[in-house]
Amino acid sequence: MKTPAGLQALIDDGVIDAVLRPLKSGKEASVYVVRAGDDVRCAKVYKDMAQRSFQQRVQYQEGRKVRGSREARAIGKASKYGRKQQETAWKNTEVDALYQLREAGVRVPEPHGYFHGVLVMELVVDAAGHSAPRLGEVELSPEQARTFHAFLVRQIVKMLCSGLVHGDLSPYNVLVAADGPVVIDFPQVVSAAGNNAARTMLLRDVNNITACLGGWAPELLDTWYGEEMWALFEAGELRPDTGLTGVFEHDESAPDIDGVRHAINDAREEALIRQQGREAAAEED
Missing domain, CATH: 1.10.510.10 (Transferase(Phosphotransferase) domain 1)
Known part of the structure; x- marks a missing residue:
């Protein structure tokens, strides 16, 4: 299949070798099945969100730590830079949570790194080796x-x-x-x-x-x-x-x-x- 724009940088850097197929697409991200060497994994490409979506996220963002006082002030003012930092923090939250929860023994997909705004992780499969159902x-x-x-x-x-x-x-x-x-x-x-x-x-x-x-x-x-x-x-x-x-x-x-x-x-x-x-x-x- 044609390589999505968000995954080309990972191929260029040798993080993955090929994009095999799309897995699912939602409001906030698209997930693709990719090959990295002999391993088949999935890559989650986050979508940029509109201001309306940021407002809907307010209840989730309470209590989250922001990396850097400048970023925190910008997010608080809802400036263009602040919205960009808020978007970055939103994506980083999932990456940080996956590593934290795997360490705690929670059954979540194993993360394999975060590159150019893309989360590469374990492809969860069923007994037949197909993508696992919900x-x-x-x-x-x-x-x-x-x-x-x-x-x-x-x-x-x-x-x-x-x-x-x-x-x-x-x-x-x-x-x-x-x-x-x-x-x-x-x-x-x-x-x-x-x-x-x-x-x-x-x-x-x-x-x-x-x-x-x-x-x-x-x-x-x-x-x-x-x-x-x-x-x-x-x-x-x-x-x-x-x-x-x-x-x-x-x-x-x-x-x-x-x-x-x-x-x-x-x-x-x-x-x-x-x-x-x-x-x-x-x-x-």
Whole structure:
């Protein structure tokens, strides 16, 4: 295929040898399958974002460290230079997070370097060696759903113990590799201690995974792992191997300012309806 402009510099520098095919294209990046020597990897080419997108990112950027006081001042003033620095910081965030999370034992793609604004990393594949499907695209048995849920909850715990919250975790940024789920897409990762919305985002992350997998194993919809792990985190008692029960005693007297509880219940009811629909269709067959 014709080499995309964003990858030509990597070929010129010998980082990769060829671009094999496009893998996926989203609003913020395009991903390509590339060859580097005898290895097949993927390359994530970030797209430049408009001012509107920067405004949408405000909640994610709270608590992030900026490299250099000049850059921090420029970002704060939203100048042209500041927007450029903000764009650079947004891209660097995913790279830094991948290395940090791999070191912490979280199952994320192995990074192989960041060159000319392009992230080169492991190509996640399924048992047949094909590009791994997303969690939201596969059919699971109840037992597989329970196993995947337990594994992903543990990955979220490890992230939180590393001081990070994914911030946008869903069935569509979890890949199902030959050896189990792999969490991807981290440009929106937030600081657990430095972002006021971190709790809301963590509960949403856990809820999205629970709602998806609860469609195959409905008993998961009655668990509250997000609330449990956050309470332990706030108390300084959460460790990567902390045993969780999924049981949590809610304070019914406290006002739910952020509306998380409503979102959780709505998503779980939707997952239950989908499960009932599948069961009804199976009975008709």
